Amino acid sequence: xxxxxxxxxxxxxxxxxxxxxxxxxxxxxxxxxxxxxxxxxxxxxxxxxxxxxxxxxxxxxxxxxxxxxxxxxxxxxxxxxxxxxxxxxxxxxxxxxxxxxxxxxxxxxxxxxxxxxxxxxxxxxxxxxxxxxxxxxxxxxxxxxxxxxxxxxxxxxxxxxxxxxxxxxxxxxxxxxxxxxxxxxxxxxxxxxxxxxxxxxxxxxxxxxxxxxxxxxxxxxxxxxxxxxxxxxxxxxxxxxxxxxxxxxxxxxxx
Numbered sequence: 428x429x430x431x432x433x434x435x436x437x438x439x440x441x442x443x444x445x446x447x448x449x450x451x452x453x454x455x456x457x458x459x460x461x462x463x464x465x466x467x468x469x470x471x472x473x474x475x476x477x478x479x480x481x482x483x484x485x486x487x488x489x490x491x492x493x494x495x496x497x498x499x500x501x502x503x504x505x506x507x508x509x510x511x512x513x514x515x516x517x518x519x520x521x522x523x524x525x526x527x528x529x530x531x532x533x534x535x536x537x538x539x540x541x542x543x544x545x546x547x548x549x550x551x552x553x554x555x556x557x558x559x560x561x562x563x564x565x566x567x568x569x570x571x572x573x574x575x576x577x578x579x580x581x582x583x584x585x586x587x588x589x590x591x592x593x594x595x596x597x598x599x600x601x602x603x604x605x606x607x608x609x610x611x612x613x614x615x616x617x618x619x620x621x622x623x624x625x626x627x628x629x630x631x632x633x634x635x636x637x638x639x640x641x642x643x644x645x646x647x648x649x650x651x652x653x654x655x656x657x658x659x660x661x662x663x664x665x666x667x668x669x670x671x672x673x674x675x676x677x678x679x680x681x682x
Contacts, residue, residue, distance in 0.1 A: 464484070507654050634669040
């Protein structure tokens with residue numbers, strides 16, 4: 428397929444935004460498919476091996492189409508940047524809704540958990556992966572992989588409700604914070620966050636996106652540069668300049 432030029436892309440965007448032309452939509456999807464594949468590859472690195480990349484690709488495509496539906500070309504914002512949030516969000520939301528761990532891994536995890544409890548009671552200390560592997564008859568690599576996969580699949584939202592098996596009532600997960608701040612400290616911190624939010628809103632749009640992509644999306648400076656079409660050194664300059672503007676308030680929050 429011939430490469431889409433900037434002129435062609437503008438025509439496709441015009442057709443898509445003005446009359447939702449299906450051919451224009453298909454051409455835009457083809458152009459930005461590499462962006463979906465990039466984020467699928469990046470996210471899949473930390474997932475269990477049984478997770479199908481094709482499933483992730485389907486989720487990413489949902490995010491890409493959602494971005495096409497909601498993007499406003501008249502805003503001073505590159506589509507790559509906007510689509511990145513939608514694609515990653517769709518993939519992560521899809522992962523949260525599914526149990527990606529196979530039954531065999533669940534059974535291994537239960538076996539390992541029972542062994543850990545039994546061995547800790549015997550030795551009265553934390554046990555090593557080698558000791559667990561020897562007890563359950565698995566390799567050290569299998570123990571580590573199973574524990575990691577089970578941890579990933581059981582990450583819960585702090586606000587998620589569970590159901591009591593006996594009476595069916597919903598119960599909330601409550602975690603006590605031993606470092607609870609006093610009302611005065613909380614009020615002071617709230618004021619500092621308000622100041623920080625205000626300062627961030629006064630940053631240039633490019634500075635805000637760099638800060639968001641770096642700290643929220645955890646992209647590297649090089650990856651951000653690829654999205655914004657800028658060099659890594661230029662992104663580093665933008666990042667440093669933004670932090671300098673926020674420095675005074677950040678220091679108060681950290682302290």
